[in-house]
Amino acid sequence: PARPRGRPAPAGTRLLGQSWRRPAGPRAGPEPGSGGLPEGVEYIPTRKKGKNPMKPVGVAWYSLYARTRLGYLFYQRQVKKARERYPHGHSAPQPCCFPGVKILPIPVLSNNYSYLVIDTGSGRAAVIDPSDPVAVQAAIEEEGVMLEAIFCTHKHWDHSGGNAALRQRHSSCKVYGSALDAIPELTKEGLHGEVGVWGYWGGGADSAPLCPVQPACGQGEGGPFGGPPCLFSGDLLFLAGCGRLFEGSPETMLASLDVAVGLGEDTLLWPGHEYALECLTFASLLELDNPALEQKLQWATQQRQEKRSTCPSTLGEEQTYNPFLRTHRPELQAALGLRGGGGEHPDAFRARVLKEVRRRKDLYKAT
Incomplete structure (x- = not known):
């Protein structure tokens, strides 16, 4: 399991869930509280296990994108940028x-x-x-x-x-x-x-x-x-x-x-x-x-x-x-x-x- 970056935490340190960061090259695996932290360090989850912390943001953006004119304007911007960046498409098509x-x-x-x-x-x-x-x-x-x-x-x-x-x-x-x-x-x-x-x-x-x-x-x-x-x-x-x-x-x-x-x-x-x-x-x-x-x-x-x-x-x-x-x-x-x-x-x-x-x-x- 991943552990927080930086210097090892001293014994007795309490790590809040939202302060924990994944290292570069993210890996799917157990939550950090399941082991691998220094002795004496207690991991305190701040969210219910299994809840996606990005979901509230994702759902809000999804609602704007799918249900309002703001989504259409964003789509138009996507099209314009993609045409400039990929004038021949992002991939070589294979019929x-x-x-x-x-x-x-x-x-x-x-x-x-x-x-x-x-x-x-x-x-x-x-x-x-x-x-x-x-x-x-x-x-x-x-x-x-x-x-x-x-x-x-x-x-x-x-x-x-x-x-x-x-x-x-x-x-x-x-x-x-x-x-x-x-x-x-x-x-x-x-x-x-x-x-x-x-x-x-x-x-x-x-x-x-x-x-x-x-x-x-x-x-x-x-x-x-x-x-x-x-x-x-x-x-x-x-x-x-x-x-x-x-x-x-x-x-x-x-x-x-x-x-x-x-x-x-x-x-x-x-x-x-x-x-x-x-x-x-x-x-x-x-x-x-x-x-x-x-x-x-x-x-x-x-x-x-x-x-x-x-x-x-x-x-x-x-x-x-x-x-x-x-x-x-x-x-x-x-x-x-x-x-x-x-x-x-x-x-x-x-x-x-x-x-x-x-x-x-x-x-x-x-x-």
Whole structure:
């Protein structure tokens, strides 16, 4: 466990929880009171165990970003700065081609991804989460396709901010999104299991983001298109990570992740952000002896050094190293120091494991 910086504290010193600082290179681990302090030093926690000290700040900012015009102005500033810093995008896109379909990641903002899904036979296209309309329009023109649909996984400006501009330019374009979310320019509410020309909606639990999966690309009835199914997960699931719990509970997130995993191991995961290196590094602090995780981290490090995208992965692969999909694994539970209670339902225990992983990840990002 980490101990405070500076000279050793004399015997009898009492260290308040909020004065404790992590050393450089943060590590997920037990609270400092569990051992490792000099003899005679007492650690006095000032917060309940497991509470995220960044959460009050995070929730306040999230409310401003998601529910007020201030959030839209911040998004516009994000777009302007990203265009200046990354004139060609933050990563080198790597398109995937299947019989009749091409999926082109579009790197936007500082770490977001939009996706252009193209029916190569007809030249029609749909875009997922068009953050920057200029970047998306450039991809549409370069590919020489006609935009027919916009799919928004959720309302956040960094996923939906380009809807209005693209609809102005492509007047016949439909905007699909959750009936439970305030998505800009929404023209078609997508409900869980609903089939459409471009695919069907595979939603999470309760108000969790709904994500379009298995794009049908003009074959109708949501049928297969000659390649593996796809999950465009927005902020729900990342490579080796998952979204923060701003509007839901650990139980809701667990249920949503279980829905995603149920799509099948060969499902391609196309996340809304390039967080792979950070998430894998954090995961490696929890599971020190996971060969799949170590190998993926080495690969992602090389990819990011070359400014290459790390997507897609597969849901089968994710279950070997993503801690948020491994809440059932005894080795992760042991690493967290958690045990199920005698009468505790297995899913309730898994939600408790997920909550602890999320808490540690929030602290890791905050340091």
